[in-house]
Amino acid sequence: MLQRIWQKLSKPAGASKAFRVFYLVGNKVILLSASFKAGQLHCTCTEHLLADNAFPDNLLPLLATQPAGSDVAVVLDAQRYQLLPLDKPKLPAEEVIQALPWLIKDLCSLAPDDMQLDYLDIPGTPANPRINIVVTSKSALQQLCKELLKYKLNPQLIAPQEWLTMELMPTDALTRLLLIQQAGQPMQVQVIREGQLCFSRQLRGFDQFSDTPIEQLQYGLLDNLLLEMQRSMDFVESQLKLPPVREMLLMLAHPQLDDVVALFKKTGFNQAKALQLPVALEWAASLNAITCWPAIAAMQQLAFAKEPKHEAAG
Template sequence: MFSFKRGKKRQSGLVSIHVSESGVAIASSHGANASKLAFAELFSGTPDTAAPAITAALDKANLTGMRCSLVLSGGEYQLLLVEAPEVPANEMKEALLWRVKDLIQYPTDDALLDYFELPEDAFRGRGQMLYVVVAQRSTVEKRIAWVESLGLTPAYVDIPEMALLNLVEEVCDNEAGTAVLYLDDKSSFLNILSGSSLYLTRALASGSPAALESTVLDLQRSMDYFESQIGKPPCVRILLLPLQVGETALMRELRENLGADVQSFDLADSIASEISLTIELQQHCLLAIAGALRVETRSKG
């Protein structure tokens, strides 16, 4: 159920769920091409303890039965950059599973795997590389069964790195690079885009204030790699998500050390919403909101 292909057309209404240590975040979209956020809420507790409150809220908001995108949490999958095997497309997943089998902690027959490609100019004459996403099938299937128990219809399984593109692609349409920094105490990551296309993604050790120096260094190294090895124009802008409260120490450090325009990304400036996009809501529900505004694949032909 992984699906990482990108497009321009949004889904015709979608509920999205993201589970974190803060609780269970639920969001939904509707309207023309499902481009408007209609609902977002954080439910405290674990998936099981929060289920009754979630079910009641879904019923009240007339969301029962809708298609659902499940955005996995940081510890529920691995994202690996590997060289693409020279095999036909219909054999790619099997070949990739063989290639990463020593990097996962469970049997390959319990692995759920998919991949996404990078733009053709991301390699500069080197062999083609792919990002491989692998998760434990039994874990994902348990979460899918839980989604079904809420009265929703599972349609997609996504990861934060790709879900976030639903929010930032349109504002990263310049050829010059944009670094998108998602901050979380447990699982921060960095995406670097050019012309709305993802060229580089990597996990960061931490996005907490205590790790400020290492975060700045990680970002600097990634931006240097993007320019020197991938051959793209320098990153001129750094977007921080979720929305930060005022001018943070990290923002000051990034601005002083990296010479880029540093902005805290406010959803209220970029998406249509029927609900108030408070700072607290954005900080707790950002990935669920990103999943709800999923972009559909382009039609063929």
């Protein structure tokens, strides 16, 4: 996301050995600080409350304490952007991004000239191509990049958290459904295949799922969730024309996650299991992945110089 802002405001990625990921979630920042030592990435995680003033001003005190020359990634939680599915405009590729602000102006609270946009093609819809659009405030992100440079920090990646789950998954041809929820956050369901995000949506009515004891889940809440899972799996086959879901991976902040997985299996969802970080993320083994997985995924891209998996930037 935001490649054109990077090209205008950021320095070229250099041989920096210090990395910082700022994950903005609710009223706090989860900060991952990392560096390479003896060829290994060493990472620590801290949490910082944000002041009440507006973003990005409330981030400045934390920026001021970071070592100059660090490469930086910023991850936005779902409160700081909108994700909108849309039929792909029948335009040349270079004109699509220019048309999007006017196509979504009635769906977005931002003025068209303050929209920073990016999009992903949705696989499996060749007859009626569709895209997922992410939009956030251009003026806020431009100010953020200027502040990063003022503190001699190198902005390399700004991304919505929903587009980072691919880092947690294998890139083979299996169709996988990911059910994910952090403490105090909405529950999301995503479908990923061959390293591509095919489907993503928030599930309403499950905000308290992770706070509900396992015994009480069986009084209707679990049945409602399983119904949503079946609807999502049916959508994958009937609408996206993808192969059936072969794995259902759960990353939930529920303290009895193993019991939740067992309940899924008991009701016939035998493909359900708890998500385990891949070998490529073994450097993050000591971190609480459920709390900070977006920051972990961004650090993987940042520290190992991976290319973002998106189509275009506005």
